[in-house]
Amino acid sequence: MEFGSNRAIKLLVCVIKVIEHVFEQRIREKVKIDTIQFRLMPGKGTTDAIFTVLQMQEKYGGKGKKFYFAFVDLEKAFDRVPSEVTRWALRKTGVDEGW
Numbered sequence: 001m002e003f004g005s006n007r008a009i010k011l012l013v014c015v016i017k018v019i020e021h022v023f024e025q026r027i028r029e030k031v032k033i034d035t036i037q038f039r040l041m042p043g044k045g046t047t048d049a050i051f052t053v054l055q056m057q058e059k060y061g062g063k064g065k066k067f068y069f070a071f072v073d074l075e076k077a078f079d080r081v082p083s084e085v086t087r088w089a090l091r092k093t094g095v096d097e098g099w
Helices: 003-030 046-062 074-079 083-092
Strands: none
Touching (some): 003 083
8 A cells, every 4th residue: 555645636626625614605695594403503513402302392292282303414415415506506596606
């Protein structure tokens, strides 16, 4: 195994992270992200979402009401969308790729 062969892969990962950050900033300028979207808000994570769901479940369960909820993994959903479609949708909403 050649140790030098991993350098290009590591650099590619860094470049992709920079591009993702640029896109995230441009999307945040155009799209209002609601505070209930835990993972997308600074300081909020999965634990906060689980705590909120448990509180709501207790509240509705105590009143004998049904309570429905769903967790959606948008990252996996977007991984299945062709990149051309993602670029088209970004352009359609006014997010410029810039390159």
